[in-house]
Amino acid sequence: MTAINYQRKELPSIMLKTGVLLFLLGLIIALLGYAIDHERAAFNGVILLMFVMSVGLGSLFLIGLEYLVGADWSVSFRRIMEILAIVVFAVPVFSLPLFANLHTLFHWTHIEDVLKDPILKNKMPYLNEMFFSIRSTVAFVLMFIFWWLLAGRSFGQDSSPREDFRKVTVRISALFMPIFAIVLTIMAVDWLMSLEPHWFSTIFGVYYFAGTFSVALAVVTLFAIYLNENSYLGEGIGGDHYYNFGALLFAFTNFWAYIAFSQFLLIWYANLPEETFWYLHRWEGSWAVVSIGIIIIHFIVPYAVLLPQPAKSDPKRLKFIAWWLVFAHFYDLYWLVMPTYSSGGAVFGWMEIYPVLISLGTILILFYYFAKNKNLLPIGDPKLPKSINFHL
Amino acid sequence: MKNKMIYGVTGIFDTPDEIISAAKQVKAIGFERFDVHTPYPIHGMPKAMKLGASPLGYFALVFGLTGAFAAFALMTYLMGYNYPLIISGKPFIPIPAFIPVTFEVTVLLASVGTVLAMLFLLFKFPNNSHPLHDTEYIKRVSSDKFGICIEAKDEKFREDEVIEFLKSIGAKHVEVIYYDNETLNFKVNIFEWKFVTFLVVSALVVSGATYIVLNKLMFASPFNWMMEQNRIDAQVESKFFGKDNFSMRVAPVGTVSRNSNQFKFSGQPELADAKLVNPLIPTEENLRKGMKKYDIYCSPCHGYHGLGDARLNGQFPNPPSLHSEKVRNWGDGHIFYVITEGQNSMPSYSSQLTNEEKWAIVLYVRALQRAMNAKEEDLK
Numbered sequence: 099m100t101a102i103n104y105q106r107k108e109l110p111s112i113m114l115k116t117g118v119l120l121f122l123l124g125l126i127i128a129l130l131g132y133a134i135d136h137e138r139a140a141f142n143g144v145i146l147l148m149f150v151m152s153v154g155l156g157s158l159f160l161i162g163l164e165y166l167v168g169a170d171w172s173v174s175f176r177r178i179m180e181i182l183a184i185v186v187f188a189v190p191v192f193s194l195p196l197f198a199n200l201h202t203l204f205h206w207t208h209i210e211d212v213l214k215d216p217i218l219k220n221k222m223p224y225l226n227e228m229f230f231s232i233r234s235t236v237a238f239v240l241m242f243i244f245w246w247l248l249a250g251r252s253f254g255q256d257s258s259p260r261e262d263f264r265k266v267t268v269r270i271s272a273l274f275m276p277i278f279a280i281v282l283t284i285m286a287v288d289w290l291m292s293l294e295p296h297w298f299s300t301i302f303g304v305y306y307f308a309g310t311f312s313v314a315l316a317v318v319t320l321f322a323i324y325l326n327e328n329s330y331l332g333e334g335i336g337g338d339h340y341y342n343f344g345a346l347l348f349a350f351t352n353f354w355a356y357i358a359f360s361q362f363l364l365i366w367y368a369n370l371p372e373e374t375f376w377y378l379h380r381w382e383g384s385w386a387v388v389s390i391g392i393i394i395i396h397f398i399v400p401y402a403v404l405l406p407q408p409a410k411s412d413p414k415r416l417k418f419i420a421w422w423l424v425f426a427h428f429y430d431l432y433w434l435v436m437p438t439y440s441s442g443g444a445v446f447g448w449m450e451i452y453p454v455l456i457s458l459g460t461i462l463i464l465f466y467y468f469a470k471n472k473n474l475l476p477i478g479d480p481k482l483p484k485s486i487n488f489h490l
Numbered sequence: 491m492k493n494k495m496i497y498g499v500t501g502i503f504d505t506p507d508e509i510i511s512a513a514k515q516v517k518a519i520g521f522e523r524f525d526v527h528t529p530y531p532i533h534g535m536p537k538a539m540k541l542g543a544s545p546l547g548y549f550a551l552v553f554g555l556t557g558a559f560a561a562f563a564l565m566t567y568l569m570g571y572n573y574p575l576i577i578s579g580k581p582f583i584p585i586p587a588f589i590p591v592t593f594e595v596t597v598l599l600a601s602v603g604t605v606l607a608m609l610f611l612l613f614k615f616p617n618n619s620h621p622l623h624d625t626e627y628i629k630r631v632s633s634d635k636f637g638i639c640i641e642a643k644d645e646k647f648r649e650d651e652v653i654e655f656l657k658s659i660g661a662k663h664v665e666v667i668y669y670d671n672e673t674l675n676f677k678v679n680i681f682e683w684k685f686v687t688f689l690v691v692s693a694l695v696v697s698g699a700t701y702i703v704l705n706k707l708m709f710a711s712p713f714n715w716m717m718e719q720n721r722i723d724a725q726v727e728s729k730f731f732g733k734d735n736f737s738m739r740v741a742p743v744g745t746v747s748r749n750s751n752q753f754k755f756s757g758q759p760e761l762a763d764a765k766l767v768n769p770l771i772p773t774e775e776n777l778r779k780g781m782k783k784y785d786i787y788c789s790p791c792h793g794y795h796g797l798g799d800a801r802l803n804g805q806f807p808n809p810p811s812l813h814s815e816k817v818r819n820w821g822d823g824h825i826f827y828v829i830t831e832g833q834n835s836m837p838s839y840s841s842q843l844t845n846e847e848k849w850a851i852v853l854y855v856r857a858l859q860r861a862m863n864a865k866e867e868d869l870k
Binding site for chain 1: 533534543547551578579580586587589590
C-alpha cells in the first residue's frame with residue numbers, strides 16, 4: 099500500500115482565540131447568572147454538564163466502537179476523537195457548581211419532604227446525597243481511566259508502535275462497552291431523570307445515549323471536515339468518509355426518533371398518572387411549542403436534509419447538519435431540564451446562552467491545547483493507509 | 491453472418507486496473523452505450539464510467555410515501571369512521587398508535603417496491619434473452635476475466651473502428667456479438683392457444699382453491715378451532731352449570747337492579763294497583779325511554795304494539811294482548827306490579843330494570859293502549 103505523506107501543521111491560533119472568547123463570555127454570563135438567580139443558573143449548569151459529557155464520553159464510545167468492530171475507515175480521523183475525548187476531564191469541573199447547588203436542583207435532597215412522601219422515601223437508598231456523590235465520582239474516575247486506556251495510550255504509537263497495541267485495545271474496548279453503558283445510564287438517570295424524582299422511564303439512559311451518539315458524531319464530523327478542508331490531515335480523507343459520516347448521522351437521527359417515540363408511545367398508551375405527568379409538564383403553556391419543536395428540530399429537519407444520497411457526501415450540507423445536530427442536542431437538553439425549573443411555560447433569556455458558549459469554548463480550547471505537538475493522524479497505526487484510501 | 495443484426499463488440503481484459511482504465515478511455519472517446527462486466531464489484535467503476543445517480547432512490551421515495559399515506563389514511567378511515575372502537579380509552583383516531591403501523595407499511599412498500607422496480611423497470615426482468623447470453627464472452631467475464639461491451643446502438647459505433655479501438659487499448663480477445671435471429675423475429679402473440687389455456691386454467695385453479703379454502707377448509711378441523719371453542723353459547727342446551735340444562739344463568743330469586751328499593755307490595759297486586767302512582771309525566775323524553783326499554787324487554791313476547799303477536803310466538807305460551815279491557819282498566823301500579831313480580835309464566839324483570847325504567851315502560855304501554863283505543867276527543 100502507498101506510504102502516507104503527512105507533515106504536521108499546527109492548528110491556527112484563531113481557533114484558540116475563538117475558544118477563549120466564547121469561554122470568557124460564557125463565564126461572565128454564568129457568574130452573573132449565579133449572582134442574580136442561582137437557581138436558574140444551576141439548571142443551565144446541568145445542560146452544560148450533560149452536553150460536555152455527551153461530546154467527551156461519546157467520542158470515547160466512537161473510539162471503542164472502532165476497535166471493537168474492526169472499522170478501517172475511521173482510523174484516519176481517530177486522532178480527532180482521541181483529542182476530543184479530553185473534554186471528559188472538564189466534566190467534573192462543571193459538576194462542582196452543581197454539587198454546591200444540589201438543594202436547588204434536586205427535590206429529593208430535601209429530607210423533610212422526602213420523609214413525608216412514601217414514594218421518595220422508598221427511593222432514598224438510591225437517591226441520597228452521599229450515594230449520588232459517590233456514583234458521580236466513580237463515573238468521573240472511570241471516564242478518566244478509559245480515556246487513558248482508549249485514547250491516551252494511542253499517542254505514543256506514533257513514534258514507537260507496539261505490535262500488540264490493537265489486540266490489547268480491542269480487549270479494552272470490549273471491557274469498556276458495558277462500563278460505558280452503565281456509566282452513561284447512571285449519569286443520565288442521576289442528573290437528568292432525578293430532576294423529577296417521582297418520574298421514571300426505563301428507556302431514559304438509551305434516550306440520552308441516542309443524543310450523545312449523534313452529537314459526538316456531529317462534532318467529530320465538523321472537526322474532520324474543517325481540518326481536512328484546510329489540509330491538516332495530510333493529503334486528506336476521501337469522499338467516501340464523508341458519505342459514511344452522513345449515513346451514520348442519518349442513521350442516528352432515526353435512532354433518536356425511534357427511542358424518543360418509543361418512550362412516549364409506551365407512556366401515552368399505558369396512561370399511568372405516575373408516568374404521564376412528565377410529558378404533561380412539557381405540554382403546559384408554551385412548553386407545548388417547545389415539545390413540538392423537538393420533533394421538528396431533532397428529527398424532521400435532519401431527516402429531510404440527509405435523506406437524498408448526494409447530501410450524505412456533500413461537505414457543505416454535512417457541515418450544516420452537523421452544526422444543526424449540535425444545536426438539536428442543546429435543545430433536547432433544554433427540553434429535558436428546564437421544565438423542572440419553570441413549570442407552566444418555557445423561559446428563555448440571556449442566561450440560557452451560557453451553556454452553549456462555555457461548552458463550545460471548552461471544546462475549542464481543550465482541543466487546541468491538547469493537539470499541540472501532536473500528529474492529527476495516527477501515523478503509527480498500520481491500518482492508516484488502508485483507511486485513507488477507503489472506498490465504499 | 492451478414493444477415494444477422496449486430497448487438498455490439500466486446501473486449502476482454504485481465505486485471506481490474508486494466509478494465510478501469512479501459513472504461514475511462516471508452517467514456518473519454520464519447521461512447522454512451524457501453525457496459526462493463528466483472529466477476530465481482532470493482533471499486534471506482536461507477537466513477538470511471540461516469541455513471542449518474544441511480545434513479546432507484548426516487549422509486550423508494552415514492553413507494554415509501556405511498557405506504558405512509560395509505561397506511562395512515564386506511565387506519566384513520568377504519569378506526570375513525572368505518573368502525574369506530576374505543577381502545578384503552580383513547581380517541582377514535584389515536585395518532586401515536588398509528589405511527590408504528592405507518593412506519594412498518596412505509597418500510598414494507600419502500601423496500602418491496604424498490605426491489606420490484608429494480609427488477610422489472612431497470613433490469614427489464616421478463617426479458618430473458620439477452621444477446622450476450624451463451625457467448626464465450628459472458629462465460630469468461632463471469633469467472634476470471636473483465637470485459638467491456640460497446641453496443642451497436644451507440645451513435646459513434648462503427649464496427650471496424652470499434653474493433654480496432656478495443657485492440658488498441660489492450661483488449662485481449664475482441665468478439666462481435668449478434669442478435670439471435672430467432673429471438674429477434676419472435677413476436678409475442680397473446681392469443682396463442684397455449685397462453686390462453688394457461689390463463690384460463692390458472693384462473694380456474696386460483697378461484698377454485700380460494701373457494702375451497704374460504705368455504706370448506708376454514709370450517710374443517712383443525713382450521714375451525716377458533717369457531718369450535720369450548721364455550722357455552724346463549725340459548726343453547728348445556729349441562730355445564732347443573733341439571734337445569736340452561737346455558738344462561740338466571741339472577742337469584744329476589745335480585746333487584748341497582749338503585750331499586752325493595753318492593754313493598756310483593757304478592758299484593760290489588761294493593762299495588764291502589765297505592766302506587768306513576769311518578770313520571772308523559773314527556774317525550776320519558777316516552778322515548780319507555781319505548782326503548784319496552785322494545786328491548788317486552789316486545790319479544792308481547793310484540794311491538796302489545797298485541798301478543800311477537801317473534802317468539804309459538805315457542806312460548808302466547809301472552810295475552812295488552813289492549814284487553816282488563817289491562818286497560820288496571821291502574822298503573824298493577825302493570826308495575828306485573829313487571830316487578832312477573833305473572834304466572836311471565837318472569838320478573840326486577841333484576842334488569844330500575845324502578846324509573848319500569849315506570850317509563852308503564853307510560854309507554856299506556857300510550858300504546860291509547861293509540862289502539864283512541865277516544866273521540868283524541869281524534870280532534
